[in-house]
Amino acid sequence: MILMVAEQMSGVLSKSAYELAQAARQLQSELPEAGEVTALVLGSGVAAAASAAALIADQVLVADLPALAQYDAEIWSSAVAQIAGEGEAQVVLIAGSRSGREYSPRVAVKLDAPLLEDVIRLQYEKAGEAGDGTLRAEHYTFLSRVTERIETQAKVVVLTVKPGSFGTVAPGNTPAEQFDVDLELPQRRLKVTGSIKEKTGRIALTEADVVVSGGRGVGTQEGFAQLVEGLADQLGAAVGATRAVVDAGWRPYSEQVGQTGKTVQPKLYIAVGISGAVQHLSGMNKSKCIVALNKDADAPIFKITDYGIVGDVKEIVPAMIAELRK
Amino acid sequence: MRIITVIRQVLDAEESVRVRGGVVDLEGSKLVMDTMDEYGVEEALCLREAAPGETPVEIVALAVGPERAEESIRTALAMGADRGVHVVTEVTLDAIALSAVVAQVARDESAELIFCGGQQADWDSQALGAATAERLQWPQATWTSQLERKGPMLVGKHEVDEGSETFEVELPAVVTTQQGLNEPRYPTLPNIMKSKKKEIRKQPLEAFGVTPKLKVLGAEIQVKERRRKILDGKDAAAAAEQLVKMLREEAGVIA
Ligand SMILES: Cc1cc2nc3c(=O)[nH]c(=O)nc-3n(C[C@H](O)[C@H](O)[C@H](O)COP(=O)(O)OP(=O)(O)OC[C@H]3O[C@@H](n4cnc5c(N)ncnc54)[C@H](O)[C@@H]3O)c2cc1C
Numbered sequence: 001m002i003l004m005v006a007e008q009m010s011g012v013l014s015k016s017a018y019e020l021a022q023a024a025r026q027l028q029s030e031l032p033e034a035g036e037v038t039a040l041v042l043g044s045g046v047a048a049a050a051s052a053a054a055l056i057a058d059q060v061l062v063a064d065l066p067a068l069a070q071y072d073a074e075i076w077s078s079a080v081a082q083i084a085g086e087g088e089a090q091v092v093l094i095a096g097s098r099s100g101r102e103y104s105p106r107v108a109v110k111l112d113a114p115l116l117e118d119v120i121r122l123q124y125e126k127a128g129e130a131g132d133g134t135l136r137a138e139h140y141t142f143l144s145r146v147t148e149r150i151e152t153q154a155k156v157v158v159l160t161v162k163p164g165s166f167g168t169v170a171p172g173n174t175p176a177e178q179f180d181v182d183l184e185l186p187q188r189r190l191k192v193t194g195s196i197k198e199k200t201g202r203i204a205l206t207e208a209d210v211v212v213s214g215g216r217g218v219g220t221q222e223g224f225a226q227l228v229e230g231l232a233d234q235l236g237a238a239v240g241a242t243r244a245v246v247d248a249g250w251r252p253y254s255e256q257v258g259q260t261g262k263t264v265q266p267k268l269y270i271a272v273g274i275s276g277a278v279q280h281l282s283g284m285n286k287s288k289c290i291v292a293l294n295k296d297a298d299a300p301i302f303k304i305t306d307y308g309i310v311g312d313v314k315e316i317v318p319a320m321i322a323e324l325r326k
Numbered sequence: 327m328r329i330i331t332v333i334r335q336v337l338d339a340e341e342s343v344r345v346r347g348g349v350v351d352l353e354g355s356k357l358v359m360d361t362m363d364e365y366g367v368e369e370a371l372c373l374r375e376a377a378p379g380e381t382p383v384e385i386v387a388l389a390v391g392p393e394r395a396e397e398s399i400r401t402a403l404a405m406g407a408d409r410g411v412h413v414v415t416e417v418t419l420d421a422i423a424l425s426a427v428v429a430q431v432a433r434d435e436s437a438e439l440i441f442c443g444g445q446q447a448d449w450d451s452q453a454l455g456a457a458t459a460e461r462l463q464w465p466q467a468t469w470t471s472q473l474e475r476k477g478p479m480l481v482g483k484h485e486v487d488e489g490s491e492t493f494e495v496e497l498p499a500v501v502t503t504q505q506g507l508n509e510p511r512y513p514t515l516p517n518i519m520k521s522k523k524k525e526i527r528k529q530p531l532e533a534f535g536v537t538p539k540l541k542v543l544g545a546e547i548q549v550k551e552r553r554r555k556i557l558d559g560k561d562a563a564a565a566a567e568q569l570v571k572m573l574r575e576e577a578g579v580i581a
Pocket residue numbers: 214215216217218219241242243244245256257258259260261262272273274275276277278279280283293294295296299311312313314361362505
């Protein structure tokens with residue numbers, strides 16, 4: 001069995017589930033012996049997400065329980081490890097979201113399995129008599145500057161998939177069968193006492209074709225709104241920010257791009273008043289086309305730029321907005 | 327109470343990475359304690375300073391790596407950690423394998439709290455803290471940006487996919503750090519002098535019986551060719567016009 005944990009948010013199947021299905025189908029075609037692609041849906045009130053998952057997997061296991069209303073690393077890892085163990089999964093695919101990367105190590109330890117983190121490419125090969133496949137993968141290291149190739153042979157392998165790396169499967173027409181599963185879940189020990197949601201009305205940062213990001217060079221919070229949001233509105237783009245801007249309290253953390261924020265790889269990334277520290281680059285250096293606007297011709301961002309303007313963003317950005325309106 | 331702070335020695339972020347013969351070559355590069363681990367050491371010191379006189383807090387800096395990793399333990403000791411444990415090995419362990427070592431040291435030391443970086447700057451992994459917590463059957467708080475101790479509880483804030491959460495968790499626990507948790511202090515000269523006398527216990531990796539399940543086949547730096555067309559923006563309107571034209575016609579990335 002190839003087990004994929006289909007993430008959902010507020011009952012809606014996440015984009016990452018379609019990416020996991022794509023990766024799972026590829027593995028299945030390379031090693032048919034691995035068996036069915038099984039989607040596991042965890043949550044409370046997830047019937048719609050489960051139905052959507054039924055269009056991308058061979059079978060769907062659903063745990064729709066009040067205890068699963070809120071994500072928790074211990075509960076999630078316990079659920080996934082139980083299902084993987086009972087179903088004798090050979091591969092467990094988990095989304096490379098922050099939560100996925102947080103509970104997947106626990107799943108690996110529980111299953112005594114290797115963990116491949118944030119993979120961007122996969123290849124499955126049949127090895128020995130026992131049917132253990134050899135799984136080869138690629139992932140980034142050294143703040144996304146190096147591509148490393150790794151290999152593992154094990155009865156079961158746990159892996160997280162980097163968002164945006166595998167494309168998405170198109171849903172089929174005939175829904176796969178759904179099964180309710182029983183789980184024994186541990187008590188929640190990390191008590192969440194409050195939650196600050198930072199979802200904006202804009203298109204999601206990690207799903208956008210165009211991202212406009214602002215750095216300290218926009219000057220002020222108002223400058224950010226005017227320049228970065230102004231340009232983003234004109235382009236129908238998502239908004240990103242540097243850590244410096246988030247630390248200053250101008251923008252929410254959910255918009256941070258970089259090593260300790262989100263990773264994006266849009267068709268077009270526009271950096272407005274951003275110096276290009278390696279920790280920021282780590283979150284956007286795989287973008288297809290990079291544009292930088294900065295008054296300092298020596299700013300490191302220009303080293304990875306396709307197009308740029310050396311100048312004051314307070315003049316350049318309004319001129320760009322005017323030009324785009326023409 | 328005993329706190330373990332996990333230390334990793336990594337390439338300084340200002341240094342460029344070199345790959346030779348399919349492996350990252352660190353020879354001659356500046357290596358530093360991972361900033362994420364500095365946050366951990368600093369936070370351990372802050373917890374101790376916030377409760378003077380209460381239960382005594384001992385801070386143990388743990389590194390697993392080659393001989394040179396001792397330099398980063400020394401940095402932690404100079405910041406104020408009490409002693410070091412250095413599990414010496416030339417073998418590259420993956421996070422899951424390494425977590426077995428960290429968990430064993432935590433048991434040997436009867437530690438109640440472990441700090442670990444949210445993501446390590448060399449292998450871009452986020453797994454060590456959670457895997458260690460699982461081995462110890464402890465809870466974990468990852469990407470922590472605020473922390474305080476209230477008796478047997480840790481109270482704090484941490485960052486999640488879309489926003490942040492405040493949390494409470496009872497010790498023992500694993501906490502992984504995030505930028506913003508604190509401002510790591512610089513070691514003062516007297517503390518650097520003092521740290522030279524602090525104990526670092528050396529242990530061979532073989533004592534732990536761990537074998538990595540991952541094999542690294544090779545590494546390369548894939549440089550994406552960039553056009554590098556940089557315009558002078560003295561005439562903002564002219565530059566903007568030209569840029570928009572190029573984005574539309576040459577790059578084809580906007581309508
Ligand atoms: C462990 C760790 C993790 C980190 N994680 C992240 C992360 O995830 N994301 C992240 O972004 N950073 C991260 N950082 C911080 C990073 O190192 C940089 O400090 C940060 O990215 C700088 O943000 P900035 O470019 O906005 O600011 P600055 O570096 O101050 O750059 C501002 C730029 O604006 C330009 N400028 C100023 N005024 C104007 C003007 N009027 N017109 C045009 N240009 C102007 C300047 O020339 C300068 O290049 C991390 C750091 C550490 C240590």
